[in-house]
Amino acid sequence: MEYTKLGDSDLVVSKICMGTMTFGRQNTLEDGVEQLTKAFDEYGINFIDTAEMYPVPTQPETAGDTDRTVAAFLKTRKRSDVILATKVSGTSDRINWLRSNGELCKLNKAQITESIDASLKRLEVDYIDLLQLHWPDRYVGGLFGQPDYDVNKENEEGKDTSFEEQLSALNDAVKAGKVRYIGVSNETPYGVMEMTHLARRYPDLYPKIVSIQNSYSLIVRKDYDAGLTECCSPRNCNVGLLAYSPLAGGILSGKYAKNKVDEKARLNLFPGFMARYKDSQVEKAVAAYSSIASSHGLTPTELSLSWCYHRSNVASSIIGATTLEQLEENLKAFDVRLTAECLEEIEDVYKVFTDPTKAYGVGKKAAD
Template sequence: MATTSPDSAVHTSWKYNTLGDSELVVSQVCLGTMTFGKQNSEQEAHQLLDCAVDQGINFIDTAELYPVPVEAETQGRTEEFIGNWLKKRARDKLVIASKICGAGRDIRHIRGGPRVDKRNVMEGIEGILRRLQTDYIDLLQIHWPDRYVPLFGQFRYDRQMERPSVPIEEQLHYLQMLITQGKVRYVGLSNETAWGVTEFVRCARQYGLAKVVSIQNSYSLLHREFEYALAEVCSPSHTNVPLLAYSPLAGGVLTGKYCHGQIPKASRFSLFPQYMKRFHSSFALEAVEQYNKIAKKYGMTLTQLALGWCKHQPFIASTIIGATNRKQLEENIQVFDKDWITKEIEEEVNQIYMRWRDPSLYP
């Protein structure tokens, strides 16, 4: 298992960042794959994977839950598609990340209702490795906490929702077992809070267990919650747990294609009206209109502004982008070839943000 390092990159202006305290060197763009098996056939998935790697991406993110929206009939199909592709590739040149489910969601088709306990961690990794057709994965993330936390558009912590959960120290013991067995190289978090990151790092230090090397949370012009407590906690000066930013285009809203009430045929919100509803049934679209004006003023597309904003953030190690066709993917990747955000643009974006602060959290 050699340390992953790109031999040569198509995009010579790109950064390849070391992920936290690990030896993983990841491209500043990561290919998200949750559409594989729903919106994308296996042939299309392989074409997108080929395109991504050919463009210099060495980082691929998936999950045992995928594809999304979630159904028992399709669960695991994304990893199967990737596995059939991966066996034809030089495994040690790629960083493959997957995620194991936490508790609290109605997904009983996964091991009767997943937890981050010993049985679920052991069974979960075996399924991931089998579907991906690999002996190990580089980064295993807890998809969301085993304990109660507000998730996916919820923003207020409700103490009445608290429930028994697997202690974080125990979770780390089980994850450490996978590292010791050589099935996982490093572990990370997803949809986690500042308290959670702090506690995972504290337990790792206290008990000599695997330290988390990354956190995968939502981040975009419409959802900048990470900049509050998490940015401080995750700083290299403190825990050194960099962000892997998902939904940088807010489910496609920040491409501008849903402006003025439009819902294009075959778009995600047309196919799955309830999916990420927080981004198209709130003040979000009003904010998008304002960000679109900034983009036009400076001669760029809204997509370039949105992805350029993520590239501009020092706490992001890699931005996870998804696409359902090659044209979309290439256009999104090309945004990272240059720096888009000037001081003037940053100031104007922040002025909009002060008026529509995280608009996706409100009805």
Template sequence: MAHLLQQSSFVGRAPCMPFLTRSSKLRCTDLTARAMVASAPPVTLRYNKLGDSDLMISEVTLGTMTWGNQNTEKEAHEQLSYAFDNGINILDTAEVYPVPIKNETQGNTDRIINPWLKTRARDKVIIATKVAGFSDRETSLRDKGKGTRVDASNIKESVEKSLKRLGTDYIDLLQIHWPDRYVPLFGEYMYNPAKWRDSIPFAEQLQALSDVIKEGKVRYLGVSNETSFGVMEFVHIAKTFGLPKIVSIQNSYSLLVRCPFEVNLVEVCDPRNCNIGLLAYSPLAGGVLSGKYLNMDSQEAKRGRLGLFPGYMDRYLKSLASEAVSKYVDLAHRHGLTPSQLALAFVRDQPFVTSSIIGATTMEQLKEDLSAYALPRPLSTEIMSEINEIFSRYRDPAFI
């Protein structure tokens, strides 16, 4: 993927290097690294073409799923303005946000975005949102109260409600949040044939999605939490029946979750094959790779999602993931980086990543996360060698 803008001038050495000497064994702490983050020059983001679309999107997508739950409207608007003033041009939301999903808060994220969106030129803001996949539990999303499917009536209702909440007349990228059929999701490692169920045919899903495009309510289509089989089916159906082709896939990808994408989706999504752009979500593994959950008794951990919502993403806590995280945290400190910078720069440097979805609950977090894009590109051979050594011992440790 061609990068269109020059990288930042903040190159040449890691942010804490002034605190170290060649002979010193001093470990660079997050405190010293964050001091350098605060004084670092502005980040110059790069922009990539999203699949076969004409969307040029920033290499960072602003995530929104805490707004309306952990974040107030004022805090969300501050994040939006800071992000877009610093080069981000795409935000990612969903009809089920904020998370964890609750009937009383569902849709609040979109409602919070609405007034801010009116302060910007609409064509300067790329809006990505999602229609829920199969669920027999989320009965509050639809007027009939029968759960969700990826069929014509569900897609139409989802799009209409999303447009109303957001206060806009079109969506730039509509994604299927998770498949209508059974697939292993959210930490489940293996496909279980016993869980197979009847699902809406791919052609029917794509035809319904094509209808909202024809109505001018959606520009492009994408998938999320999808497999190679699903991507190939959508691409094949589109080609066979002359329907719109998906341009993106939004899947989890981080130092802790690599194999599902690297093993075969990289080949499928390659520009020379299906040309599907990856929007990498959870590049910090729900904040775990920041290191803040290594001590669950700390105030930082208690304020985080995994502390506030017991059981949420606990696959990162009830596994070998914590051991791997401690190794990555140590690696980051030894090279003068914060753990978040290391994790984000790793994802940033992967040639198959079009954009990383970054969410934050504080401006401090957002600024630190964006500082990873001012670091020298790519990460040094030494750092990558150490990352791969850890990976060889802790290969996707959060899978159940």
């Protein structure tokens, strides 16, 4: 395993992060602990990502079960040996079971504070290494398969929680020792720049974001590569990319292209969930990448993960698996290095299928 410093923080994280969003629905508590133990003890992972709304698809009956699985694992080792990241849910028009008063989720100061305290209690820890805003409080284009930004859909002035209020709540948590560093997720260049500017101008009032957790894979890369890579680079905002869904919900593994697909596979188990990954243009792109993998003696999973793991703009890739076999294939793919010829072929396909998930084009609400 290799390790890297996350943004301008003091966090030294493994280049692979263990995602946990299936723990509690597709995986039992025991399954989750077993996966985390293997990743840490056999592969040198030191980084875990969870969220208050997990497992997904989110629902009131299981919300928090992922954290309880992580808590069980944390009891087996020294707290300082684990880099623990979690997320507070962004604004939603349907999630109202995460707050004690039944309010819909909102990134205001009161809710951020309550979320942090509740996460600490569920995780049974005294501090969180990295607290991330799961998705923006404001309207943004392209989120979870939505169409690109449309100025006609902007919220009325005053409806969104200001960056200042959000950062102030996070600053209180940092000063109280509850959180070490902060980050964002599903964010845009505008959000990263605004938050970074505020932190640099008023360092005593607002903490600096050190990470951005965005979807990033062979079929979801244009939005990040076109703007966020420059914005987040070390010489600019110095915000480390935590790439989630490097297999695009499992689509890039090629398993959904088989004649007989496991009915327990995520996109079959939960019809409509991440439906943007099952569009016809995505299928064509996946077939093209799978062909490249085959010609170079690789599995589609090895090709897709190796590409993401070793991208210069990726600090750490967040992986998830429902079986130990899947987990081991994902972890072992770190040792695969793609040749220059293979990388050139990937870029040729990218020119044809630059943004295939946008063909889905159905406006999804946050927390899809």
